[in-house]
Amino acid sequence: MSSPPAPSDAADGLPLPLRPIAALGRTVLALLQGAGSLALFGLEGLSHLLRPPFYGRQFLAAFLEFAFYSLPVVALTAIFSGMVIALQSYTGFARFNAQSAIASIVVLSVVRELGPVLAGLMVAGRLGAAMAAELGTMRVTDQIDALTTLSTNPMKYLVAPRLFAGIVALPLLVAVADLLGVMGGFLVATVKLGFNAHAYASDTIGFVQTSDVVVGLAKAAVFGFLIALMGCYNGYRSKGGAQGVGSATTSAVVSASILVLAFDFILTEMFFSR
């Protein structure tokens, strides 16, 4: 009778102390391979935005999902966040008699950070999962292969319109979130905290600069791209039936959320660090 197969580490023939290093090396190589694969996928998707044919219906459907159907959840998140910032900053700033700074704190927090980041995270949870599940199901039920057999490039038909919709729609969504977040702060300040409405509005408009808004919206465009990219990438490459689609969905949400936060730091460092 043959002996049982040796574990793979032992099969490497490495001395015991070196095996963790070999495992680490394999992990790093796998990470680099994954990053390269993701970058190529993203570049291919973007390249299809520049080459016809274009799929307007697919873009409109993805745009509606991003901009219209995500609006309620993003709006609620933004308005409550603005209200909470006003309350929290009031309790903190009252100790230093600096309540007049509340309008500027609210508008800067919302426009520069909370608007794009919270909208990005909410949309990553909602649409990243939906995209990964839809494309993943299409993959495991041969629908993506069927597209290829029907003279339709799946990257062009499925991926490129979603990437473009993410880039275009999230800034619009964030613009609305910015307005609602500031409005939430305004409501709390004027109704609950007794601020003068005209003075609060003047402070808000006077303090915020165009660059704050523009950079916030630029961040949103990057986040929109990242969310669509992770949703499409994980769904498009999913395999293994229902479990594979489930894993792809989880990976899409987790990776998109982490990338939103990481790129938020990178972009803030690029644009706002003086």
Add this chain to the structure above:
Amino acid sequence: MSGTVPKIRIRGLHKAFGSKKVLDGVDLDVMPETSMVVIGGSGSGKSVLLRCILGLIEPDSGSIEIDGVDVLALGERARDEMRQCIGMLFQNAALFDSLTVWENVAFGLLAKGRRPRHGAEPRLTRAQARVHAGKVLEQVGLAASVGDLSPSELSGGMQKRVGLARAIAARPEILFFDEPTTGLDPIMGAVIDGLIVDCVQNLGSTAIAITHDMASATRIGTQAAMLYRGRIVWRGAAAELLHSGNDMVDQFTHGRREGPISMELRK
């Protein structure tokens, strides 16, 4: 096209996934206007063979010629054009959930990347495509009104019919059928087989069907081949399948436990 030149000619086709050899030197000729049935057990490489011909999987080595042209040597654009002469019925029909039935049937005719070859249906407007889809649905025994339904509203047999309608809608020169009767009751399986035979004959197409349903194989095929461990181990007339004289084919077609084919539970 001369009857002596194979419509599809495969030589020395190899494909492995990691250490697992799936195709190990497949040689196969399919003559024009014949229906070739490829039989073989689960995991014998039948689906991979079809996907290699379609260009959905890149083989490791070998050649695949369609009308004498080596498709593996073609660029992506030329391969897309070659693919337009092929219709495919997937195992689970692979209908697009987000589209209606008629949009599924007419999808290839509306495809923006489509450049119709001679004899194929031209690219249509949406209005024309809708009318055409209704006619094709009637060819596979469904009312044109079914076109307004969603695929999820259809039974398995109806989904297979819609998949067949989508495969034949552009009048392709070649038709592929991947396990056309899987998941269907025997009567519905026979109905689908009958439709397949009618469609292939009416279009004058060349067909390859892969199946391990023997009743279906003998109904659909004029020629047959058996794939085992990545190689073609027998070929002949489909009518001879049940009494081929080949031990492997006999064991497979009669479903015997004992014989030269051993089930690999784990490798």
